[in-house]
Amino acid sequence: MTTLQFYFDFISPYAYLASERIEALALRNQCQVVWRPILLSALLTHNQQRGPAEIPDKRRYTFKNLLRLCHDEKLPLQPPPDHPFNSLLPLRVSCLRPQAGLIQHLFRACWKDGRPIDSSDALKDLIDEDTLKQATSPEAKQMLKDNTQQALDAGVFGVPTVVVGGEVFWGFDSFPHLERYLQGQDPVDSSLVERWDRLPASASRL
Numbered sequence: 001m002t003t004l005q006f007y008f009d010f011i012s013p014y015a016y017l018a019s020e021r022i023e024a025l026a027l028r029n030q031c032q033v034v035w036r037p038i039l040l041s042a043l044l045t046h047n048q049q050r051g052p053a054e055i056p057d058k059r060r061y062t063f064k065n066l067l068r069l070c071h072d073e074k075l076p077l078q079p080p081p082d083h084p085f086n087s088l089l090p091l092r093v094s095c096l097r098p099q100a101g102l103i104q105h106l107f108r109a110c111w112k113d114g115r116p117i118d119s120s121d122a123l124k125d126l127i128d129e130d131t132l133k134q135a136t137s138p139e140a141k142q143m144l145k146d147n148t149q150q151a152l153d154a155g156v157f158g159v160p161t162v163v164v165g166g167e168v169f170w171g172f173d174s175f176p177h178l179e180r181y182l183q184g185q186d187p188v189d190s191s192l193v194e195r196w197d198r199l200p201a202s203a204s205r206l
Contacts, residue, residue, distance in 0.1 A: 040087075076112045
């Protein structure tokens, strides 16, 4: 069975949308989803990028775009109390229990109900006490670091991202392209990609 490596961070509302649709996409195409929590900020730092929420005009546009997408997908959307927020704890919980039901539960608490999920107090009625305690352990911290490094090694630069067969599909809007790829109908011409890779740069931004 083909495996879809689904990389996500709770900080991304687009990952919330993707989390609501990835299992159905996998089922239609006889695939299995492997849920991979990663730290988006580490990817941004690695690539010397700023996140959408760190650019004021893009931050405002992003929320409008999300409202439109959620309307089209018939999904509720309610922003959390703070954004960006520290997603380390729920990510570590998800490393310990990488299960669709639990992860979707946390996504919905954050982006459907508008709840904080960034502290033990916020999570105590969402996660069992034992898992919450384990999430602060060195083992849980290392699991998140390993997942993030695996994502970087696979060429992941943002979330949500699905990696399948070495191919990277970034963003919720890439899901139709992902499905076409899984059905053997990917229109990408590898010779043109190779040519693109070899194109010289005639200008640079300082």
